[in-house]
Amino acid sequence: MQKVKVIALVIITLISAFAKSSSRELSPEEIAYLDIKQLAEAVELYHREFGRYPTNEQGLGVLAQEVFISKSCPCKKDKIINGLPEDPWGRDYLYLSPGKNNPEGFDIWTYGKDGLPGGTGANRGGGNWGELECGLKEQHGFQAFFILLILTGFGVSLPPYIAGVFLAYRKGNSIEKSLVGYHLGVLCYFVLLVFLLAVASVIL
Incomplete structure (x- = not known):
């Protein structure tokens, strides 16, 4: 259970850090x-x-x-x-x-x-x-792109994670033990992957 808390904290920290950076003052x-x-x-x-x-x-x-x-x-x-x-x-x-x-x-x-x-x-x-509107859309385009990637990552990884938890629980594991394992790695992999893709799209 401690592993779940740590990994969840890492993901939440990454997302909240981006949210704070995107809520900047207007130009x-x-x-x-x-x-x-x-x-x-x-x-x-x-x-x-x-x-x-x-x-x-x-x-x-x-x-x-x-x-x-x-x-x-x-x-x-x-x-x-x-x-x-x-x-x-x-x-x-x-x-x-x-x-x-x-x-x-x-x-x-x-x-x-x-x-x-x-x-x-x-x-x-x-x-x-329309000139200023185009400029505004360009500056906020990355934020929408990032949110879309995060939602895609969760959408792809949540079904196999839930299925993994269910199968682990069916084998007689406790609910805490069922929450960790290979399926948790899949969830974290996809979420962190899309976050890194979003960051890379800005750097490159």
């Missing part, structure tokens, strides 16, 4: 993507209420102003959002309607760290036409 690019997504949803709500998008003169600021938003009660005023966020580099998000990238709707974007069009890396910027 500026990820924060920008989430802000832009929230602002775009607020603009769409404004469109549903008023039948049009905010004008370029109104800009995104109108979303944080008290406006009449209830058709059933014209006297009711409220804000669509409580306040406008700045981009991670301390500048206002930019707005254009109709947009150059979304001619049927609107563009919301940031130019990135340097505040200038173009650039690469942190200076690349992006908007609600």
Whole structure:
């Protein structure tokens, strides 16, 4: 039984260590993507209420102003959002309607760290036409891949492990002795194997 506890502890430690490393702080690019997504949803709500998008003169600021938003009660005023966020580099998000990238709707974007069009890396910027979303998916792709591998490892190894425990118990072993043996090695092998594959995919 002590062997089971030790091996289980090793597996749990490996998985929890990865979970902690994956729950890092968001990068500026990820924060920008989430802000832009929230602002775009607020603009769409404004469109549903008023039948049009905010004008370029109104800009995104109108979303944080008290406006009449209830058709059933014209006297009711409220804000669509409580306040406008700045981009991670301390500048206002930019707005254009109709947009150059979304001619049927609107563009919301940031130019990135340097505040200038173009650039690469942190200076690349992006908007609600998919660039930041692609970057976010790339950064989180490994986490989904790792979870898929772990689930695959458990899915493959648990049936033979359970069968091994059952057969060992049928032979008259105690439940504690039935939990260890060749079948436990199979379980640990597959779980550790997929973990190492995930790590190797990042290193290589």
